[in-house]
Amino acid sequence: MKNDGFFKLAVIVGVISWMAIFAFVPNILVFLASFSSTSTQNFIEPGFSLSNYARLMDTTHLSILLSSLRLSGLVTVICLVTAYPFAAILARTRKPLRNTLLLLVVIPFWTNSLVRTYAMTAMINSSGIVNNVLLSLGIIDTPLAMMYTPGAVVLGLVYTLLPFMILPLYAALERLDRRYLEAARDLGASPWRAFWKVVVPLTMPGIVSGCMLVFLPGIGMFYVSDVLGGAKAMLLGNFIRDQFLTTRDWPLGAAASVTLTVLMGVMLLLYWKSAARLGGKEA
Amino acid sequence: MKRLVLTVLSLMLATQVLAASKELYVYNWSEYMPDSVLADFTKETGVKVIMSTYDSNEALYAKIRMVEAKGYDLIVPSTDFVARMHKEGLLMPLDKGKLTNLSNLDPKLMNQAFDPDNTYSVPYMWGSTAIAVNTKDPAAAAITSYADLWKPELKGKLLLPNDMRGVLGMGLKRLGYSLNETDPVKVAEACELLLPLMESVRVFDSDSPKQALLNNEVQAAVLWNGEAYIASGENPDIRYVYPAEGFSLWVDNLCIPKNAANVDNAHLFIDYLLRPEVAAFICQEMGYSSPNLAAQALLPEDVRDNAIVYPAPEDMALGEFETDLGPAVKAYEECWMRLKTR
Numbered sequence: 001m002k003n004d005g006f007f008k009l010a011v012i013v014g015v016i017s018w019m020a021i022f023a024f025v026p027n028i029l030v031f032l033a034s035f036s037s038t039s040t041q042n043f044i045e046p047g048f049s050l051s052n053y054a055r056l057m058d059t060t061h062l063s064i065l066l067s068s069l070r071l072s073g074l075v076t077v078i079c080l081v082t083a084y085p086f087a088a089i090l091a092r093t094r095k096p097l098r099n100t101l102l103l104l105v106v107i108p109f110w111t112n113s114l115v116r117t118y119a120m121t122a123m124i125n126s127s128g129i130v131n132n133v134l135l136s137l138g139i140i141d142t143p144l145a146m147m148y149t150p151g152a153v154v155l156g157l158v159y160t161l162l163p164f165m166i167l168p169l170y171a172a173l174e175r176l177d178r179r180y181l182e183a184a185r186d187l188g189a190s191p192w193r194a195f196w197k198v199v200v201p202l203t204m205p206g207i208v209s210g211c212m213l214v215f216l217p218g219i220g221m222f223y224v225s226d227v228l229g230g231a232k233a234m235l236l237g238n239f240i241r242d243q244f245l246t247t248r249d250w251p252l253g254a255a256a257s258v259t260l261t262v263l264m265g266v267m268l269l270l271y272w273k274s275a276a277r278l279g280g281k282e283a
Numbered sequence: 284m285k286r287l288v289l290t291v292l293s294l295m296l297a298t299q300v301l302a303a304s305k306e307l308y309v310y311n312w313s314e315y316m317p318d319s320v321l322a323d324f325t326k327e328t329g330v331k332v333i334m335s336t337y338d339s340n341e342a343l344y345a346k347i348r349m350v351e352a353k354g355y356d357l358i359v360p361s362t363d364f365v366a367r368m369h370k371e372g373l374l375m376p377l378d379k380g381k382l383t384n385l386s387n388l389d390p391k392l393m394n395q396a397f398d399p400d401n402t403y404s405v406p407y408m409w410g411s412t413a414i415a416v417n418t419k420d421p422a423a424a425a426i427t428s429y430a431d432l433w434k435p436e437l438k439g440k441l442l443l444p445n446d447m448r449g450v451l452g453m454g455l456k457r458l459g460y461s462l463n464e465t466d467p468v469k470v471a472e473a474c475e476l477l478l479p480l481m482e483s484v485r486v487f488d489s490d491s492p493k494q495a496l497l498n499n500e501v502q503a504a505v506l507w508n509g510e511a512y513i514a515s516g517e518n519p520d521i522r523y524v525y526p527a528e529g530f531s532l533w534v535d536n537l538c539i540p541k542n543a544a545n546v547d548n549a550h551l552f553i554d555y556l557l558r559p560e561v562a563a564f565i566c567q568e569m570g571y572s573s574p575n576l577a578a579q580a581l582l583p584e585d586v587r588d589n590a591i592v593y594p595a596p597e598d599m600a601l602g603e604f605e606t607d608l609g610p611a612v613k614a615y616e617e618c619w620m621r622l623k624t625r
Contacts, residue, residue: 060620060625064624126498147495234624247341
């Protein structure tokens with residue numbers, strides 16, 4: 001018993017100090033940096049001003065933010081639409097096969113995602129596999145220009161982030177109590193209606209966490225835009241990286257990063273508020 | 284139990300110490316040093332080389348500042364950044380007594396204003412930034428100057444370096460200014476000129492621009508000569524053009540960061556790189572020009588006479604070396620952000 005308590009304490013202290021050192025403190029530093037200014041001697045001059053946020057509000061910076069949100073939104077929708085049926089089938093598959101399928105979802109993580117992004121170029125460049133197949137089948141005469149386009153960035157992001165959508169959806173769908181569906185059928189709901197009124201609300205936590213896990217990295221994965229988009233399509237992640245590495249305007253980069261965090265926080269809050277209200281009504 | 288723990292701990296410490304004296308952390312440009320050079324060095328000296336890479340001086344500089352010149356034992360900044368990093372106390376003076384092969388280097392490239400007496404740096408390789416074209420494409424084959432890149436026929440067929448000085452230098456040269464222009468008005472003028480060119484750019488790449496050229500994704504590419512050398516070796520249709528307005532020359536230098544841990548190994552490796560046969564091998568593999576006179580003598584004729592590796596004197600006369608911009612770099616950075624976020 002005594003040992004049990006010690007183990008518990010050790011785990012809790014371990015987790016809390018891990019989070020404090022690697023998540024909380026760095027975020028506080030970024031937050032503080034976003035109010036500072038920069039000089040030639042130091043990347044960060046301590047102080048307090050809102051000028052970095054004011055600079056973010058100019059039209060070029062806003063247009064980067066908006067186009068990045070749009071791109072990542074599109075990626076999230078594509079991931080959701082493709083992952084949902086997959087996760088539903090997965091949740092209904094019998095044990096040995098299901099484990100194999102789950103393993104197949106996870107296997108890509110064994111390879112570094114940057115390497116997988118480079119592998120993607122071998123698929124879609126002018127002399128790549130896709131073009132060669134299409135050319136030899138006579139479907140096209142000249143190679144399609146797929147590399148270095150916004151579409152290539154979307155493809156790369158969907159490819160990299162899809163498992164992050166599948167896994168939470170699978171967890172939610174697997175827990176779904178089938179008796180609710182039977183009750184819906186008994187009460188005369190069509191399958192379509194049962195899906196929208198029963199399955200979707202019950203799996204909403206999985207949908208939301210999947211969307212969060214795809215949307216936020218989708219804004220930040222600058223190397224996908226560098227490798228597949230030709231370093232032209234600016235994600236907010238590219239902008240932040242450039243502020244830190246190229247122009248060394250750390251306060252502006254920090255302000256952009258804080259803005260993103262706040263944006264995500266607000267979206268989560270809205271979701272919780274609306275979920276609580278809906279839940280309250282039903283009860 | 285306690286003794287066992289102590290033994291394990293001291294063993295770990297011992298391996299740490301041993302490992303520390305047998306390692307070398309190199310931070311270098313991507314595609315700038317053949318792997319076999321590292322392997323041969325390890326075979327000869329037992330020192331294990333761990334290499335990581337960067338694609339711009341700015342990234343190198345930000346990283347070295349961030350880690351306070353610790354963690355890496357050897358870096359390869361271009362001249363302008365040697366000056367800046369030494370001014371900011373980020374570099375360690377070299378121990379020339381340990382560099383027995385220093386006399387192999389071309390005196391013309393030594394003792395320059397950015398580092399008098401080569402206190403902090405020795406040149407590794409030098410080269411040019413100019414235009415590689417695929418002559419199969421008529422619009423690309425007709426290119427003789429930077430101004431030609433603005434032609435509408437090249438729209439979507441162009442690769443530019445993902446490098447601030449490289450791109451701004453094109454605009455400044457087209458206007459007849461110096462690559463090292465410090466007048467913000469002239470820099471802004473170059474910026475306006477470059478803005479419409481961004482429409483033509485298919486890709487920005489400083490890591491491996493030859494790939495896009497060889498894969499036929501682009502027909503013209505502003506890149507470093509070593510990339511053009513390798514590309515032209517694989518596809519004879521690829522030619523390297525020194526633009527009529529002039530172009531950029533640069534020298535990359537071996538330096539030791541101020542707080543490096545494996546200083547002796549770094550000197551050992553620098554001296555190894557200065558050996559004529561090693562320098563000649565690197566030059567042949569990478570296609571950049573070697574500052575090593577003894578190595579030049581060892582080069583096969585087709586490399587020594589290759590205009591991509593060693594430009595002819597009349598081309599050389601159009602080249603200009605990049606220098607440190609000082610505070611004027613601010614105007615460059617603002618323009619670069621404008622171009623990239625357009």
